[in-house]
Amino acid sequence: MNVIDPTLPQAVGQIDRRGRLLDAESRLLELNQRAGGQIGAPLAIPAIAALARLAQRLGISISRNVVAADVDDDIELWVRAEPDQGGVRLEVSGWRPRPAWRAPVGEQDRESDFFRAAADWLWETDAALRITYLSLEAGTRYGFDTSAMLGQPLTRLFRLEQDESGNLPILTAVAAQAHFDGQQAELRGTGRMVRLEATPRSDPAGRFAGFVGGAHMLGTAPAAQPDEFVEPVSDTPFGTFPDSFTQRLGRALRGPLGKIIANADSISAQTEGPLKPDYAEYAADIANAGRHLLGLVEDLVDLQAIEREDFSTLAEPIDLADVARRASGLLAVRASQSEVRIDKPALDELMPATGEFRRALQVLVNLIGNAVRYSPPGGMVWIRLEREGGRAHVIVADQGKGIAVEDQARIFEKFGRVDPTEPGGSGLGLYIARRLARSMGGDLSVDSAPGMGARFVFSLPARD
Structure with a gap:
């Protein structure tokens, strides 16, 4: 790959509603050609194509840092995708080359990975705090329509509560472009309380570009006692496991299974380009198997809960x-x-x-x-x-x-x-x-x- 000067102006491109590249300035056009694409064919750069599809589906502009493969190396790009005239207008800047094996992991990235792994479910926003991503399982488990929430203000999903000082931690974090934790909120329409935590994204110019966050459900289960190792045994084959173990196991499996299902569905739908028919069928089988396993995990966690002697429901x-x-x-x-x-x-x-x-x-x-x-x-x-x-x-x-x-x-x-x-x-x-x-x-x-x-x-x- 030739070294690209990151100070060069952004490259602009236009794709139609079916994801085909209609026009592009030279740097974007050449990158697309090296990826195997051409004018009039679907955009061949998966990361940019996926962002364009999301912007078109939500009907809002989305800006995000992406990494694109270029021959033997990668390029870090800042891409703005804006719905325009039945298609999507692309503005691509940054153009920072890096060796493909050097995936940058800073302190913020490690911190983000840590709290996201511990969260009950995940969410992301753009700079205007509009929702751009929600975990697949969140809506089914907690009673809201995830697809309907995409593109909506974060406050459409959460009723934010002030802290002891009368402040909203999330707004303080926006102003400081900083990580926040402890933002309590009500999940609208359910009466359920959550604790929100997130780290900020920044664009190449250092401007705030949104949050990558996690939601922790509050008040859903009693805290385990420090010396509690054995729960009462029920008449099920799973009653020999402590309830806290079953909950942790369920949480550990939901995330990976959700990703397997989402990625397999994407491959099956051939969203990144055409595949051999049998490969697409294999991906559909993987997605269906993942859904079956995810349903089994949910059932086993619920089974453990409802067979406890102290199980009760709210009135x-x-x-x-x-x-x-x-x-x-x-x-x-x-x-x-x-x-x-x-x-x-x-x-x-x-x-x-x-x-x-x-x-x-x-x-x-x-x-x-x-x-x-x-x-x-x-x-x-x-x-x-x-x-x-x-x-x-x-x-x-x-x-x-x-x-x-x-x-x-x-x-x-x-x-x-x-x-x-x-x-x-x-x-x-x-x-x-x-x-x-x-x-x-x-x-x-x-x-x-x-x-x-x-x-x-x-x-x-x-x-x-």
């Missing part, structure tokens, strides 16, 4: 219609991929009840997810609301093959599956869902017959 005022709409939104992409339509409650429908929002959402995600899985292409999943006396009901019905009467008790048993050879989950989902429903003073039942689909009824105490 919160919730709207089951709203919970059902949120669960449907979280499963909209899966339903679309399966060619199944979800008929969810209308926006003006209400069903006041008492229960724990997060656990009610977990139950409905399980029920609707199962209904989508077992519905045929072109099928429909109906979600209906009913009130009967002091009970509020959510009914989830599908057009699947149905469940025989003699099998209906088995599906609620631990590891219970009607057909173990059929694709599906771990056999824990409905067992956990019913335990959660009953812990909130409600219940979960099924009404079905072979060839007639299945009708699950989730009930909670009604609220006036």
Whole structure:
């Protein structure tokens, strides 16, 4: 690679809405050609192409430091991607060469890696504190739509709280372009509290360019005692492990599995360029296997929790219609991929009840997810609301093959599956869902017959 003067002006390029390079100044054009691309073809520099796609999807300008491969070496670039005239305008500056093997890891990078590894989930913003990234599992686990939050102000997701001095640590950090910790906030719409921590990004001119952060959930589990090594043993094969160990194991596995799924999905979708068909199929298989393992991890962590003698749920005022709409939104992409339509409650429908929002959402995600899985292409999943006396009901019905009467008790048993050879989950989902429903003073039942689909009824105490 020829040495490039980093003081040279930025190189400008334009790509269309399909990611094809329409025009570029010489330095960007030559870099793209060395990567195997050409005018009229998809941009061949993966890091820049990915940033352009993100900017186009969110509809906002995004600036970020990226590293591009160039023959035997790498180039550090500062790229600004701005949606423009149906495509994306690129402004590329920096152009700092470096040997490919020298990945710079400074104190800030090590600090960022440390707190991100310890966080429950991750987030990133641009310089205007608009959300540009959220962990895949965060929305499903804590009850918000991650895709809807991308591009939104950080305060749309978090209600920030002042510290003891009356300040907001995050705003102090913006002014100082510094790391912050201890910013407490409420996760809007859930009542859950979090502690936010982040390190800043800077552009080549030293200007603030956003935060790379982690969220730590507060008040979700009692702290372990220093001398506590052994938990009571339950009747499950996993009861011999301390509860704190299971939680740490779940946290350690979620992050890597989430990355495997995201990267495999990206390869399968051929977002970085065309692949041999069998390679794309391999990537899809990897993503599906990763989702299966991630679901199993979540089920095992929940199983350990609900079988503790001291397990309990919160008695919160919730709207089951709203919970059902949120669960449907979280499963909209899966339903679309399966060619199944979800008929969810209308926006003006209400069903006041008492229960724990997060656990009610977990139950409905399980029920609707199962209904989508077992519905045929072109099928429909109906979600209906009913009130009967002091009970509020959510009914989830599908057009699947149905469940025989003699099998209906088995599906609620631990590891219970009607057909173990059929694709599906771990056999824990409905067992956990019913335990959660009953812990909130409600219940979960099924009404079905072979060839007639299945009708699950989730009930909670009604609220006036």
